[in-house]
Amino acid sequence: MPGENLSRDEARERAALLSVDGYEVSLDVRSAVGDTQGEGPRTFRSVTTLRFRCNEPGASSFADLVAPSVTAVSLNGRDLDPSEVFDGTRIALEDLAADNELVVDAQCAYSRTGEGLHRFVDPEDGEVYLYTQYEPADSRRVFANFEQPDLKAPFRFEVRAPEEWTVWSNGAGERADGVWRFAETKPISTYITCVVAGPYHYVTDSYERTLEDGTRLEIPLGALCRKGLAPHFDADDVFLITKQGLDFFHDHFDYPYPFGKYDQAFVPEYNLGAMENPGLVTFREEYIFRGKVTRASYEGRANTILHEMAHMWFGDLVTMEWWDDLWLKESFADFMGAFANVGATRFKDAWITFANRRKAWAYRADQLPSTHPVTADIRDLEDAKLNFDGITYAKGASALKQLVAYVGQDAFLEGARRYFKRHAYGNTRLGDLLSVLEETSGRDMAAWARSWLQTAGVNSLTPQVLLSAEGRIDELAVVQEAAESHPELRPHRVAVGLYRRTGEGALERYARAEVDVDGPRTVVAELTGAEAPELVLVNDDDLTYCKTRFDDTSLATLREHLGSLTDPLARALCWSALWNMTRDALLPARDFIGLVLRFAGRESGIGVLQMLHAWAESALVHYVAPEWRETGGRLLGEGALRELREAAPGSEPQLAWARFFAAVASGEAELSLLRGLLDGSEKINGLEVDQELRWAFLSPLAAHGVADEAVLAAELARDDTASGKRHQVRCLAARPSAAVKAQAWAQVVESDALSNALVEATIAGFERSSQRELLAPYTEKYFAAIERVWAERSIQIGMDVVRGLFPSLMDSQDTLDATDAWLSAHEDAAPALRRLVLEARDDLSRALRGQACDAAAAR
Secondary structure (H helix, E strand, C coil): CCCCCCEHHHHHHHHHHEEEEEEEEEEECHHHCCCCCCCCCCEEEEEEEEEEEECCCCCCEEEECCCCEEEEEEECCEEECHHHHECCCEEEECCCCCEEEEEEEEEEECECCCCEEEEEECCCCCCEEEEEECCCCCHHHCCCECCCCCCCECEEEEEECCCCCEEEECCCEEEECCEEEECCCCCECHHHCCEEEECCEEEEEEEEEECCCCCEEEEEEEEEECHHHHHHCCHHHHHHHHHHHHHHHHHHHCCCCCCCCEEEEEECCCCCCEECCCCEEEEEHHHCCCCCCCHHHHHHHHHHHHHHHHHCCECCCEEECCHHHCHHHHHHHHHHHHHHHHHHCCCCCHHHHHHHHHHHHHHHHCCCCCCCCCCCCCCEHHHHHHCCCCHHHHHHHHHHHHHHHHHCHHHHHHHHHHHHHHHCCCEECHHHHHHHHHHHHCCCHHHHHHHHCCCCCCCEEEEEEEECCCCEEEEEEEEEECCCCCCCCCCEEEEEEEEEECCCCCEEEEEEEEEEECCCEEECHHHCCCECCCEEEEEECCCCCCEECCCHHHHHHHHHHHHHECCHHHHHHHHHHHHHHHHCCCCCHHHHHHHHHHHHHHCCCHHHHHHHHHHHHHHHHHHCCHHHHHHHHHHHHHHHHHHHHHCCCCCHHHHHHHHHHHHHCCCHHHHHHHHHHHHCCCCCCCCCCCHHHHHHHHHHHHHCCCCCHHHHHHHHHHCCCHHHHHHHHHHHHHCCCHHHHHHHHHHHHHCCCCCHHHHHHHHHHHCCHHHHHHHCCHHHHHHHHHHHHHHHCCHHHHHHHHHHCCCCCCCCHHHHHHHHHHHHHCCCCCHHHHHHHHHHHHHHHHHHHHHHHHHHHCC
16 A cells, blocks of 8 residues: 555645546456456556646646556646656646646556456356446546545546446446447546446336426436346335435435436445445445345345435535545435435334444444544545544434434424535535534534534433332433543433333333433433333433443343333334443343343344344353353354244244354254255255355354365355355355465465455454464464555455454453554554554453453352
8 A cells, every 4th residue: 555645635735726627538448358468467548638727837736546557648738758757656747737638548457356446257157347446545546537525527438348348437328439438427526436347237217206396307227237146136126215215315405316317236346335426326236135135134225225325415416525524425324324214215113223233333433442523533545444434424323313303304404405505516524514504403503513523432321210209200310421531421312211011011111201411410300200110211212322321220120121122212222222231341241142042032123133143142252251152152052043943934033043043053963953954954944045044054064164175165066156156265264274274364364366355255254253272373473464464455455354354352361462562563553554453452352341241240
């Protein structure tokens, strides 16, 4: 990554100097097929004509380009020597005129890391597929440009591709004389331009709507994927959600979709969930389901479709000026994904998923040493890359949910409408949004923004209940606390719910009051005199962003009656609170596992159930005392198998319990059952062991030495696809052998031959919790390698290696000391690298505190 960084100060200086009139980009990707010529990376020709103005004639600046070589550069008709003006990442521009034309002819490299123009060869049929992915700053790997969000311009692309291919870009395209030419875009940022090319399977539809002025809006719809995935592609459901989303956003935003067509491409080896390129949204192809999945997977896909669609307005039409205000698009899109899912689709429980899954991501990120305000201090592009995190997305979305409770939904949406109209095709900062919200709500947004957007950390809210002799509430107060490192107490609009059991044993709410919590202690006067509760839920209905705590009576009630709580959102909030207590070493991890074993089988929400499975496995791997791990694993295996056998045949819970059983299976009988389910000698009524489930069963068999290389090769022959290859690579790396681990390490750390997807699969197989002894030698190797890996590899692969291979399973004080020693000895290492190591250290330290809490419970 040397020389590829761009600082905020450099970007501001360039934006003050230049304005861009337009780009013409010509790409020739015919080199994507056939044999490579000569040494070095496979390349394609990229010719860019860039027209821009300079408000200080005679000044100097630079254009961005990351390419193996540049053939020619001309500025205002004057030929420049590429060897003098191009340093590998930047093109020096001297003596600029008032009006300028830059032409750059370069050889750019195809990517194998998912950054830039990614090239994928399908092992199933040998077909080649291309797509671009740029955010935050990888369009410069494909064409010369000014790589920053506030230098917007119209783009016109043309692409030469193999004869049998189809090519897509942001605008509508046509092929003539062997060249695909695309309509000029509206003014957009470089990072959301896009090209997709190859023999993709393509399905079309259309959306129509009559606008308020009587005009007819028609949006051509398209959806594409690799040919090998076509038999599994449920494009009808993708189009259904798309149309429902377009209806919803047009109803609420009062600004017609501005980018013409709306294609959605599901592409291979994708690093992200999706990307909001206007007119051509890209998604990871795992959203096309090759086997049976639960409703939660379809809900997750719908949420992503709607999240990206919201970006057409929040992010594409109106874009943040610099990455400091990344939240202006991501927090809104994360909020709108759930808001639209509930309001427009069949997924009416999306706010439960948000409370249970998205907020868990935020709570973890907000307690790391790298936590930051929602509006972050982004010094450069490396900072930006790391800030696509749980704070920017889920905490920001939670703050917006709190804002809606604070100002009202109507004022919030009217503010959004004014924001779009006032700043269309422009760039904004925090103040631009706050000003319209102040107009529509009549409230002072500055104080709210200071508390919620400009400070870091998460508060905890705990109920205090004083009862009278008659068993009624004398006083109920909410106590607010903050961590010493981030002591800010915030204003919270919360609902406080009181629950008790009915005669039939159901735990139900009988009283509720909304209150503004402000300061360390707030009395809820409205609940004075109410009958004594068995459970007090201080963030009922999930209006605010906080860690919910319980008084002793409430916690005792949940230990015995959590499964009797009838409201699914309240139940999800209680589970989330209990998991936060486990991570905070306030609840022994074995107690959390016990609650999952007792009550998860009664959970009606399939998404919540699958989250409980993930948390229970994490509790076993990281938070239980090491001496109880074997017992805990046996109990989880037995419990999972019991629930699997008792689940309704063919049901979603049955599938979820089958996957969880495979994740925790370790005993001889459990592994034998998995092997029998694979070869057909064992059956569980209603459980269809499809290809994806077969790989899920093979993973623990490989990790415990039951499935060897020959078995995995035979399975790949059965599923000789890109997905099958990734599964096989993961299983191969999971085998319990020192030689296997050494080979996996070398493939990821010492070589760059693997694609991003296979790096990810290899790391997933390498790190197996049942193989701590085999992994012990790699702690020292990790700290010896990471600075070199960070310097030599792309930032995406660097992040994967530094995060994925941190010795978290070597959970001891020795590993903590080794981490501290590296940090002390590398104070001058890249800030982004140090951040990743600090985050991993914090997770390890938290795990050790949890283990100590769990061990104390056994005494």
